[in-house]
Amino acid sequence: MFVIVLSFVLIGVLVGVLAGMFGFGGGLIIVPAIVTFISIHESLFVSNSMHIAVATSLFVMFFTSIKTTYAHYKANNIIWSIALKLKVGLIIGTVLGATMASYLSSNLLESLFIIFLIYTVIKLVLKMLNSAKSTADEYDTNVDEPLPILLYIYGIFTGFVSVVLGIGGSVIIVPFLRGRNYGLTTAAAIASSIVPFLALFGAISYIIAGYGLSNLPDYCLGFVYLPVAISLIIGSFIGISMGVNLSGRVSQKIQNRAYLVIMIIILIVMIL
Numbered sequence: 001m002f003v004i005v006l007s008f009v010l011i012g013v014l015v016g017v018l019a020g021m022f023g024f025g026g027g028l029i030i031v032p033a034i035v036t037f038i039s040i041h042e043s044l045f046v047s048n049s050m051h052i053a054v055a056t057s058l059f060v061m062f063f064t065s066i067k068t069t070y071a072h073y074k075a076n077n078i079i080w081s082i083a084l085k086l087k088v089g090l091i092i093g094t095v096l097g098a099t100m101a102s103y104l105s106s107n108l109l110e111s112l113f114i115i116f117l118i119y120t121v122i123k124l125v126l127k128m129l130n131s132a133k134s135t136a137d138e139y140d141t142n143v144d145e146p147l148p149i150l151l152y153i154y155g156i157f158t159g160f161v162s163v164v165l166g167i168g169g170s171v172i173i174v175p176f177l178r179g180r181n182y183g184l185t186t187a188a189a190i191a192s193s194i195v196p197f198l199a200l201f202g203a204i205s206y207i208i209a210g211y212g213l214s215n216l217p218d219y220c221l222g223f224v225y226l227p228v229a230i231s232l233i234i235g236s237f238i239g240i241s242m243g244v245n246l247s248g249r250v251s252q253k254i255q256n257r258a259y260l261v262i263m264i265i266i267l268i269v270m271i272l
Helices: 002-022 027-041 042-072 078-100 106-130 147-166 171-180 185-211 227-247 253-272
Strands: none
Touching: 002 027, 002 147, 002 185, 002 227, 002 253, 027 042, 027 106, 027 147, 027 227, 027 253, 042 106, 042 147, 042 185, 042 227, 078 147, 078 185, 106 147, 106 171, 106 253, 147 171, 147 185, 171 185, 185 227, 185 253
């Protein structure tokens, strides 16, 4: 058990670093890790593996995103006018997503998760190819600020997808803002600021949906697997400050490549 706890603490550190650098809520790492853990060590509950993974991911995200948002706030990286408009759409999107998620099977959720990862990787590759001749200085200088209606719509979409798949929304918001010439640090900061609300609502929804079910591991709060969640939170708090500091020191080019490599690795793990 000690080895398992330590493993999730270390995964939490990685999640924290990536949250600070890229605005990750952590779901793209946490969900595959928990699904893999359940399939190996808790195979009796594999039928609910994705529900447990998504719920635990959202629970952890709530705590990590608050710390990440505060760190970016102190660094003055967040553009609140954009973040607040996105949050309005999130209210509608999270309600729709949470309502549908409890009726979907783990296999379907896992398939949707993989499809979304493939879409994200392709979009990142195309973006890097199209901007191969661009320099990092072009970001945050000639930004194409989105119209309010577009931000509301993107907020709805982000809320729906995030609650259904257990992701923080950064893989939707960050590429969107990058496509409008916002720097990665700015895009990550905006994405981080919308995660606390999304994660809180999503986690509560899964706690209620899983409350009283018998086919769950011990120490579950609804679908939230508490021993794993606590281990991840401890580790992520260690990593977040490291990530925010790195985001200001590492060049945009290196950050972009690291972001893409991480997405590809996660996709391979989920497919295998």
